[in-house]
Structure formats: structure tokens, C-alpha cells
Amino acid sequence: xxxxxxxxxxxxxxxxxxxxxxxxxxxxxxxxxxxxxxxxxxxxxxxxxxxxxxxxxxxxxxxxxxxxxxxxxxxxxxxxxxxxxxxxxxxxxxxxxxxxxxxxxxxxxxxxxxxxxxxxxxxxxxxxxxxxxxxxxxxxxxxxxxx
Amino acid sequence: xxxxxxxxxxxxxxxxxxxxxxxxxxxxxxxxxxxxxxxxxxxxxxxxxxxxxxxxxxxxxxxxxxxxxxxxxxxxxxxxxxxxxxxxxxxxxxxxxxxxxxxxxxxxxxxxxxxxxxxxxxxxxxxxxxxxxxxxxxxxxxxxxxx
Amino acid sequence: xxxxxxxxxxxxxxxxxxxxxxxxxxxxxxxxxxxxxxxxxxxxxxxxxxxxxxxxxxxxxxxxxxxxxxxxxxxxxxxxxxxxxxxxxxxxxxxxxxxxxxxxxxxxxxxxxxxxxxxxxxxxxxxxxxxxxxxxxxxxxxxxxxx
Amino acid sequence: xxxxxxxxxxxxxxxxxxxxxxxxxxxxxxxxxxxxxxxxxxxxxxxxxxxxxxxxxxxxxxxxxxxxxxxxxxxxxxxxxxxxxxxxxxxxxxxxxxxxxxxxxxxxxxxxxxxxxxxxxxxxxxxxxxxxxxxxxxxxxxxxxxx
Numbered sequence: 110x111x112x113x114x115x116x117x118x119x120x121x122x123x124x125x126x127x128x129x130x131x132x133x134x135x136x137x138x139x140x141x142x143x144x145x146x147x148x149x150x151x152x153x154x155x156x157x158x159x160x161x162x163x164x165x166x167x168x169x170x171x172x173x174x175x176x177x178x179x180x181x182x183x184x185x186x187x188x189x190x191x192x193x194x195x196x197x198x199x200x201x202x203x204x205x206x207x208x209x210x211x212x213x214x215x216x217x218x219x220x221x222x223x224x225x226x227x228x229x230x231x232x233x234x235x236x237x238x239x240x241x242x243x244x245x246x247x248x249x250x251x252x253x254x255x256x
Numbered sequence: 257x258x259x260x261x262x263x264x265x266x267x268x269x270x271x272x273x274x275x276x277x278x279x280x281x282x283x284x285x286x287x288x289x290x291x292x293x294x295x296x297x298x299x300x301x302x303x304x305x306x307x308x309x310x311x312x313x314x315x316x317x318x319x320x321x322x323x324x325x326x327x328x329x330x331x332x333x334x335x336x337x338x339x340x341x342x343x344x345x346x347x348x349x350x351x352x353x354x355x356x357x358x359x360x361x362x363x364x365x366x367x368x369x370x371x372x373x374x375x376x377x378x379x380x381x382x383x384x385x386x387x388x389x390x391x392x393x394x395x396x397x398x399x400x401x402x403x
Numbered sequence: 404x405x406x407x408x409x410x411x412x413x414x415x416x417x418x419x420x421x422x423x424x425x426x427x428x429x430x431x432x433x434x435x436x437x438x439x440x441x442x443x444x445x446x447x448x449x450x451x452x453x454x455x456x457x458x459x460x461x462x463x464x465x466x467x468x469x470x471x472x473x474x475x476x477x478x479x480x481x482x483x484x485x486x487x488x489x490x491x492x493x494x495x496x497x498x499x500x501x502x503x504x505x506x507x508x509x510x511x512x513x514x515x516x517x518x519x520x521x522x523x524x525x526x527x528x529x530x531x532x533x534x535x536x537x538x539x540x541x542x543x544x545x546x547x548x549x550x
Numbered sequence: 551x552x553x554x555x556x557x558x559x560x561x562x563x564x565x566x567x568x569x570x571x572x573x574x575x576x577x578x579x580x581x582x583x584x585x586x587x588x589x590x591x592x593x594x595x596x597x598x599x600x601x602x603x604x605x606x607x608x609x610x611x612x613x614x615x616x617x618x619x620x621x622x623x624x625x626x627x628x629x630x631x632x633x634x635x636x637x638x639x640x641x642x643x644x645x646x647x648x649x650x651x652x653x654x655x656x657x658x659x660x661x662x663x664x665x666x667x668x669x670x671x672x673x674x675x676x677x678x679x680x681x682x683x684x685x686x687x688x689x690x691x692x693x694x695x696x697x
Contacts, residue, residue: 467613
């Protein structure tokens with residue numbers, strides 16, 4: 110299962126990520142997954158700067174399982190991959206891991222849909238996007254046309 | 257469906273809640289739902305101050321659907337209720353709504369489990385908690401003992 | 404001194420504003436002062452929505468004194484006024500206060516300068532801005548032309 | 551002037567650090583300076599984990615000059631040094647820099663005072679702290695006993 114994730118990036122924690130219980134606050138996990146998503150798309154498009162108004166994808170749904178608290182002093186990495194590409198949507202899978210202990214901290218499944226933020230309308234997933242993901246992941250995606 | 261939610265609280269947006277697309281950033285929705293959760297438990301326990309180390313519940317899973325962007329200048333409220341109480345867990349349902357247009361912005365389903373953060377161990381949902389929810393919501397919850 | 408501040412707004416705290424010491428984290432004070440600034444300018448311009456690209460002012464300097472920690476369960480208001488209007492800049496004075504005890508939590512002095520974010524160039528403080536402040540504060544400002 | 555700063559650390563930006571003007575929001579600069587401060591003290595004490603309840607210093611005042619906006623895609627580092635150590639307080643100097651262009655983005659001067667958060671009382675700066683700073687910085691500090 111570990112090999113599923115080709116992409117990973119280490120998180121730089123901020124003191125205020127930790128709440129009064131001295132755990133990374135649940136709301137901050139979303140920022141950590143977001144760092145993974147941004148890094149993933151910069152990597153597959155080989156760019157330092159994404160034009161978000163032309164990005165073409167928006168988040169429609171996130172399911173997050175909180176497995177184990179992240180404590181002060183722990184290192185955390187976020188792993189990201191794409192599980193499925195449909196005509197209108199794609200599905201990301203992500204994990205937060207302590208790379209020293211390999212302990213799973215949290216897992217997220219995210220549905221992103223094709224969307225043009227300028228025109229505010231749904232769009233199909235672009236071929237450019239599918240190609241970049243396929244090239245990076247090194248495996249093919251059977252596209253499901255009704256999703 | 258609207259009457260399901262007895263509890264609601266208006267969000268005070270912060271300028272930095274909005275990202276470069278001039279929408280409330282997806283990660284910030286979690287803060288908004290969190291404001292709802294904290295307000296809900298303060299209300300049912302009739303207190304201004306919760307001792308989080310004795311709170312007895314932690315978030316195990318959140319499923320969030322992002323329906324419509326929240327724009328600058330829009331008012332937002334968060335509605336919170338409990339859908340189900342089991343022996344080991346309970347299930348919150350929440351909505352983010354523009355109260356002027358009644359437009360649904362996002363919906364979340366959250367599983368919280370009984371947990372003692374001091375001893376780091378799972379605990380059943382306390383009777384005190386079930387009673388407070390039942391009294392506030394004004395309806396009974398059939399407890400499912402295996403969840 | 405208290406009467407200096409005509410404008411005040413109560414802060415809605417978020418659980419993650421509090422850090423591992425169970426105090427509002429220093430970095431979050433900036434968000435609280437920011438809520439005061441945004442509310443102040445909405446009030447003097449009598450609008451629910453400021454077009455930030457045409458706002459005409461940017462923050463050049465903030466001096467913040469942290470007087471007393473903000474604890475969980477405390478109410479906090481932010482008070483805002485303008486102390487001085489120059490040709491190129493104006494000076495805000497702000498306080499964070501517990502309105503129940505009147506305890507001063509923090510004070511900030513902020514220099515804002517006239518600036519056009521579209522052209523990325525310094526601009527004088529507009530007459531429209533001076534008039535709105537003068538009308539709201541109910542006192543006149545002797546403009547210092549070299550600042 | 552550049553050589554004054556022995557310590558620097560690169561910031562990992564988060565998408566939501568950027569506000570609707572596509573600049574890092576002013577409030578987030580405080581988080582960036584905070585990352586520098588935490589990294590500085592971890593470095594001089596050679597630890598991955600600081601016990602904040604025994605840290606012995608709290609921030610009393612921060613003066614921040616905002617020089618130039620931080621844009622999407624820019625790298626940012628934070629440089630930190632200690633300028634002065636008194637009996638009761640010490641003074642940090644920090645800069646945010648784009649390391650590719652060497653452009654100064656912001657500068658901060660921070661006064662930290664000796665403080666015991668457990669007993670809520672002022673304390674002198676500890677000798678252990680002075681020694682760690684002196685050893686790391688490789689220069690001596692003439693201590694001013696009335697500050």
C-alpha cells in the first residue's frame with residue numbers, strides 16, 4: 110500500500126498549529142493535506158507557480174479519518190496520489206504519516222471536479238491534466254465517463 | 257429538513273479566511289464547523305468555558321461536501337445537530353448557510369468518539385452527555401450499542 | 404482615554420486561536436486587530452463589502468504591545484480609532500480589551516500608507532477617506548503634509 | 551548587515567497564507583516570524599522539542615515594518631538574531647527575505663521578557679539562556695541590568 114504513493118512532502122509545522130491539548134488541531138489537518146495537493150500539482154506540471162484561476166479543478170468533497178494525534182516535536186509528511194479519473198471528477202488519496210515511526214496519523218479521500226472559476230461552470234477534466242497525472246504516476250487510468 | 261437544526265450561530269469572517277480566488281478557503285470551512293461544534297456543546301452544557309481535557313469526545317471522521325463558494329460580504333451561519341448516539345460514538349450533522357438567501361454552502365457529517373485525552377484511551381459516551389443532548393434537542397435517541 | 408475609541412467590535416474566538424499554553428497565540432492578535440480594522444472601514448464607509456483592490460491603503464508598520472494573556476472563556480473586544488492623518492499616511496490606534504473586566508490585553512499602533520495595489524504605486528490619502536474618518540470620529544484632523 | 555544573521559530558515563508557504571490580493575496576508579507575517587523564533591531557540595538549545603511551559607520567555611512587544619509584498623511562487627526565508635540581552639528582557643531582530651533576489655520583504659524587532667508561565671510572574675533572563683545565545687552567536691553581549 111505504501112508504494113501507491115509516489116509523491117510525498119514534509120510539513121513545516123507552525124507553533125499555532127497546536128491547540129490547547131498540545132495536538133495539531135483537527136482544522137489544521139486540512140492545511141496539511143492542502144500543502145500536499147498544491148505540491149502534487151506543481152510536481153506533475155513541473156512549475157513553481159500555478160495560475161489558480163486557470164487551474165480547472167475545485168474540491169467537491171473531502172472525507173477525513175483522524176487516526177492518531179500529531180504531537181509537538183513529531184515530523185509529519187503528507188503523501189498524495191490520484192486513485193481514479195472520471196470524465197467530470199477525479200479522486201485523490203492522501204495520508205499524513207510520521208516518517209520516523211511510519212505511524213499513520215490521518216487519511217483523506219478528496220473528490221475534485223472540473224470547474225472554470227472565471228465562468229463559474231462545470232467543465233470536464235482536461236486531457237492535459239489526465240496526461241500529466243498518467244505520466245507522473247506511471248500507470249494508466251481507465252476513465253469512467255459518467256463521473 | 258431545516259427544522260432539524262435547533263442550534264445555529266453566525267460566523268464572524270476574517271479577511272484572511274478568503275484566498276486568492278476571493279472565496280473562503282476550503283481549509284477554513286473546518287474552522288467554521290468547529291465554531292458551530294464548540295458553540296453547540298457550550299449551549300447544551302450551559303457553560304462559557306469547556307474543560308477540553310475533560311470533554312470526553314474526539315473527532316474520528318469528518319465528511320464534508322463543498323456545495324457553493326462563500327463570497328466576500330456574504331453572511332454565513334453554521335447549523336449543528338446530533339443525528340445519532342451510539343455506545344461509543346455520536347454523529348453530528350452540520351450545514352453552512354447564507355441566512356439572507358438560505359443558500360447551502362457546505363454540509364458536514366462528523367463522527368465523534370468517546371475518549372479520555374488524559375489517559376489516551378477510548379471511553380463510552382457518558383450518560384451526562386446523552387442527557388444534555390436529549391434535553392436540548394427535545395427528542396429521544398435510540399442508542400445503538402455496537403457503535 | 405477610553406472615550407477616544409468610538410468604534411469597537413467583539414471578537415468571535417476560534418478554538419484554534421489558543422495555543423498549547425491555553426492563551427490566544429501572539430500571531431492571532433494580528434487577526435483580531437485586523438477584524439477591528441475591516442469593521443472600522445466598513446462602518447465609516449457604510450458598506451458591507453469593501454473592494455480591496457480599490458481600498459487605497461496598505462499597512463506599512465505595526466507596533467504591538469502584549470500586555471496580558473487572553474484566556475479561554477474570556478470575552479474580547481477590539482477598539483479602533485484614527486490618531487493622525489498625514490498627506491501620505493495615517494495612524495490607527497487599537498486596543499484589545501476584556502469588556503467584562505475592562506482589562507487591557509494588547510495595544511497596537513498601525514501606520515497605513517496611501518497605495519494603489521493595481522498600479523503598485525504610492526498615492527496620497529484620498530479626500531474621500533479623510534472626510535469619512537472626520538465625519539465618523541466627529542473631530543478634525545490637522546493634516547501634516549510631509550507624512 | 552547580512553552577516554549579522556547567522557540563523558535562517560526557509561518558510562513553507564500555505565495556499566491560504568495568500569489573501570484576496572494574492573499577497574501573503576499581513577497577519578501571516580507573524581506566523582513566519584514565529585517559525586524563525588521557534589527554529590532559532592531549537593537550534594541554540596540543540597533540541598527538537600521545547601517545553602514551552604518551561605521556556606522562560608514571552609513576547610512583550612513586536613515592531614514590524616512591511617516593506618514589500620510576498621507574491622505567489624516566491625521563496626521566503628526568515629533570518630533571526632539577538633541584538634541585545636538585558637537583565638529582564640532581550641531583543642530579537644528578524645527579516646523576511648526572498649533568497650533568490652535578496653529583496654527585503656519585512657523586518658521585525660521583538661522584545662521578549664523573562665517570564666514563568668506556570669507562576670505567571672516576571673523572571674530574570676536565565677544564565678542558561680544567555681550562554682546558549684552567546685555560544686551560538688559567537689559574540690559577547692554586554693548585559694544592561696535595568697532592562
